[in-house]
Amino acid sequence: MKSYESLQHLKERIVQAEYQYYILDDPQISDAEYDALLVELLAIEKEHPEWVDADSPSKRVGGFVAEQFAKVAHYGSMLSLDNAFNAEDLWAFDKRVREMVADPEYVVELKIDGLTLALTYEGPALRRGATRGDGVYGEDITENVRTIRDVPLKLRDLDPSIPARVDVRGEGYMPKESFRRLNVEREEGGQAVFANPRNAAAGSLRQQDSRITAQRGLRYFAYQILQAQDLGLATQTETLEQLKRWGFSVNPCVKVFAGIEDVIGYCADMTDQRHTLPYDIDGLVLKVNSYAQQQELGFTSKCPRWAIAYKFPAEQVETSLLDIEITVGRTGVLTPTAVLKDVAVAGTMVARAALHNLDYIQSKDIRIGDHVIIHKAGDIIPEVVKTLPERRDGSEKEFVMPAVCPCCGDGVVRLSGEAAHRCVNPQCPGQQREMIIHFVSRNAMNVDGAGAATISLLLQEGLIRDAGDLYGLTEDKLAGLERMGKRSAQNLLGALEDSKRRGLACLLFGLGIRNVGNKAAKALATRFRSMDSLRQADLEELQAIPDVGLVMAQNVVKFFQDSANRDLLEKLRSAGVLMSVNAEDESESNDVFVGMSIVVTGTLSKWARAEIEQIIERGGGKASSSVSRKTTCVLAGENAGSKLLKAQTLGIPVYSEEEFVEKFFS
Numbered sequence: 001m002k003s004y005e006s007l008q009h010l011k012e013r014i015v016q017a018e019y020q021y022y023i024l025d026d027p028q029i030s031d032a033e034y035d036a037l038l039v040e041l042l043a044i045e046k047e048h049p050e051w052v053d054a055d056s057p058s059k060r061v062g063g064f065v066a067e068q069f070a071k072v073a074h075y076g077s078m079l080s081l082d083n084a085f086n087a088e089d090l091w092a093f094d095k096r097v098r099e100m101v102a103d104p105e106y107v108v109e110l111k112i113d114g115l116t117l118a119l120t121y122e123g124p125a126l127r128r129g130a131t132r133g134d135g136v137y138g139e140d141i142t143e144n145v146r147t148i149r150d151v152p153l154k155l156r157d158l159d160p161s162i163p164a165r166v167d168v169r170g171e172g173y174m175p176k177e178s179f180r181r182l183n184v185e186r187e188e189g190g191q192a193v194f195a196n197p198r199n200a201a202a203g204s205l206r207q208q209d210s211r212i213t214a215q216r217g218l219r220y221f222a223y224q225i226l227q228a229q230d231l232g233l234a235t236q237t238e239t240l241e242q243l244k245r246w247g248f249s250v251n252p253c254v255k256v257f258a259g260i261e262d263v264i265g266y267c268a269d270m271t272d273q274r275h276t277l278p279y280d281i282d283g284l285v286l287k288v289n290s291y292a293q294q295q296e297l298g299f300t301s302k303c304p305r306w307a308i309a310y311k312f313p314a315e316q317v318e319t320s321l322l323d324i325e326i327t328v329g330r331t332g333v334l335t336p337t338a339v340l341k342d343v344a345v346a347g348t349m350v351a352r353a354a355l356h357n358l359d360y361i362q363s364k365d366i367r368i369g370d371h372v373i374i375h376k377a378g379d380i381i382p383e384v385v386k387t388l389p390e391r392r393d394g395s396e397k398e399f400v401m402p403a404v405c406p407c408c409g410d411g412v413v414r415l416s417g418e419a420a421h422r423c424v425n426p427q428c429p430g431q432q433r434e435m436i437i438h439f440v441s442r443n444a445m446n447v448d449g450a451g452a453a454t455i456s457l458l459l460q461e462g463l464i465r466d467a468g469d470l471y472g473l474t475e476d477k478l479a480g481l482e483r484m485g486k487r488s489a490q491n492l493l494g495a496l497e498d499s500k501r502r503g504l505a506c507l508l509f510g511l512g513i514r515n516v517g518n519k520a521a522k523a524l525a526t527r528f529r530s531m532d533s534l535r536q537a538d539l540e541e542l543q544a545i546p547d548v549g550l551v552m553a554q555n556v557v558k559f560f561q562d563s564a565n566r567d568l569l570e571k572l573r574s575a576g577v578l579m580s581v582n583a584e585d586e587s588e589s590n591d592v593f594v595g596m597s598i599v600v601t602g603t604l605s606k607w608a609r610a611e612i613e614q615i616i617e618r619g620g621g622k623a624s625s626s627v628s629r630k631t632t633c634v635l636a637g638e639n640a641g642s643k644l645l646k647a648q649t650l651g652i653p654v655y656s657e658e659e660f661v662e663k664f665f666s
Contacts, residue, residue: 002044007051010041014057018149019156019247055125055153059146061214069139069206072128074118075167076226076609078135080302081285081309087264090286093308094260097288100297100305105289106263107236108255110270111309112221113198113280114173115205117145119222121166124155131205134442136614144205147214148172152247163227163639165603168248170222174201175279178217195348197280219279222248228291230602230641235289253277256289267310274312283311295642298626314375316385319343321370324355324399328407328430330438330512332422336361336399338372338384345376353382357419358401365389369396405430426564432466433459435512439467443518444510445499449492457481467510468571470496500575503582504531507572511565514555520548524556526618531569531579535560592664593621597630601644602637604657627652635660 014037021027021034029037038057045052052058084090097104116132129145130138145151155166174182179197186193194200204216222243225231233239240250253270257263267284274281288294288306297306323339336355343350353374355361364386366372371391372384405412405423407430414421423431436455440447450470458464463477473496478489505525509518516524527545528534534556542553559565573579593616600612600623607615612635613623624631627646633653636644647654655663 002047004048004051007041007044007048010037010044011057013037014041015153018057018060021149053125054127054146057153059143059153060149061147061211068208069141071133071137072130072140073137074130074133074135074609075120075165077613078116078118078132078138078169079299079304080135081307082303084286084308084310085313087267090260090264090267090308090310093286096305097297101288101290101293103258104293105235106257106260107287107289108257108263108266109223109285109287110251110253110277110281111283111285111311112171112173112251113196113282114171114201115198117141117170117172117205117220119145119151119168119170121155121168123164124158124162124166126151126153139206141205143210144207144213145172147210148218148220150249151220156247157245163230163603165227167226168222168243169224169226170220170248172201172205172218172220173197173279174204174216174218177278178219182216220249221251223250227639227641229643230639234291236287236291237289271312281312283309285309291642295626295646298624298628315345316373316375317343317345318371318373318388319350321366321368321372321384321387324361324366324368326402326406328405328423328428328434330431330434331514332424332426332428332431333420334401334405334412334423336401338366340372340374340382343374345374345382350374350376350382353384355384358399358421359419361399367392367396367398407431426562429459436464436467436470438512439510440470440499441510444506445502446495446506447492447499448495449488450495454484454492457484466568466571468568468575471500471572471575471577500577501582503578504529504534504580507531507577507579508534511559511568513559515552516556520552522618523548525581526620529581531573591620593617593619596621596632597624598622599624599627599631599634599643599647600637601634602640604635604637606657606661 014034017027017029017034017037038061041056042058042061045056045058082093084093094104118128118130118132118138119126120128120130126142126146128140129142129151130140132138146153174197176197179194179200182200183193194203200216201218204213204218207213223240225233225239225242228239228242231242233242237254237256240254244250255266257266263286270281270284286308288297294304294306297304299305320341321338322341324336325339327335327337329335336357338353338355340351340353355366360366364384366384366387369392371388373386373388374382374384376382401412401421403412404410405425405428408423408425408428410423410425410428412421413424425431433455436459437452439445440450440455447470455464458470458473458481461481463473464470473493475486475489475493478484478492479486481489484492503525505518505522508516508524509521523545524534524542528537537556539550539553539557542548542556543550548556569579596616598616598621600609600616604612606612616623621632627634627643627650629650631647631650631652633655634640634644634647635657636647636654637657644654
């Protein structure tokens, strides 16, 4: 009869064996001995399920089955990085940095070609693992993350003074050997193989059955602690050492340089050596090492000024251009696409490549039938680099932009000053299809289950003609559609019902008004509050809004002048689609923060960091990431660190959570 104490001792032996094998790369017991320990653990936990806890090594084998992954707010937004593609870009980055701080030291880390995972630990066990998502919200995939062997289920060697919650960021990835083995298994089983390790890793982490994830051999490199400065860490290199002490895998190819010239040399070396690594990388990440200097440099609206991603030069290959096809976008733009003889580029098979517009084709003298050199721009988007005219045999054909739209047969025009050719028919089926796909997309109305294939099928069967018709769909109408079972139909109808409450900002973006992106849609919603109010706005009122220029303002006015657009809005209104800011936004949004720059630091109890920052921005303020003399005030939660100290030094008002609520929400 095993006791609870013997179970804890067994768990400690297994955890230590995993640490020595995966983190230290110094196994002390054989695989057979490890397997025997794990079998013993599983047997005891089966006999005593009341002894099982979240940090048990048994979680490594999976077993949890999720119906769907919950959407969760990140503790602090996950921003993107600016890209550098050559030495000139790196010199320019260094110049910008040196204009603001003196003698920066750079730390360079490999840019692992995987997917970013945010891990949250509380006292000191792993409590949540989430995908990056849109940087503000991700998917909760905790049970799948637990199966990754070098993600600690409990932090090691903890100092009692650490914050109650610790947030770690890093990259989940699939080693090349795991990828090779997985594809062999899938091929033998008659399943489609994965194109590359990154896709395989992403698919593995989104398995609903965590036992499948556990079999995929995923790994994790940690590189960031959100509370680093609260822990007294002064540099990125100190953070990496702390992560090692806690039991994380940290990529060993980390270099520190005093000057950008040495950084550029290292980038060149790794460009040549990247294929020798046991995992894929698509570049390197360069960061200013000092956190004090990072704070001084701050952020732009999209990314930190103290870091940049160096992307490797794209791999170039030769293939044949078999044809040029035309697609019609939601704004009527005719986009030519190269149809290629299949060829492998940077780890994936490529059959199509972007040609952008007629000017691009003519400037590169691209002809149908040419031998061409292609690459992936940023290792992502296939693109034709150049043709090989010396390989021509006289059968090649020059491309001519069609005079009529291939989707509707109406005329095609090219407006003065534009590179694009456009279909003049606003009711063009091609435009309508792309408009509806945009309407249901994640950043618009976010209708799960309404992908491009589903929209095409609904149009083909005559069930919809525009986005408004989506809300007239019923289970009876959807019954019998190909690949549309009862459960799928119910899920789609439920998602459509949920989308009715998205609110004005999402709706405005989803309507696809020319030049109105996500940010502008939010600004318009914040200012006008309802569709009717926006509809009555004139050019002067629209241009008074930050981020709205003359061209955008003109396009907004034109949108409401179009009778087809007015009919669509009435159809949406009749279906119950909310034409104003939603209730949550209405209760939290006002002009109270207009003109303010507010810094949020520490752990809050009422809001997640992303939530309060959105509330500040909806109220007309700026949620800043660093304290400066321009900062209006600081909202300080528990374990607030250096930002609080700097605010006190500069004499900037600091509010506790309770004081902040009383001042701005009472």
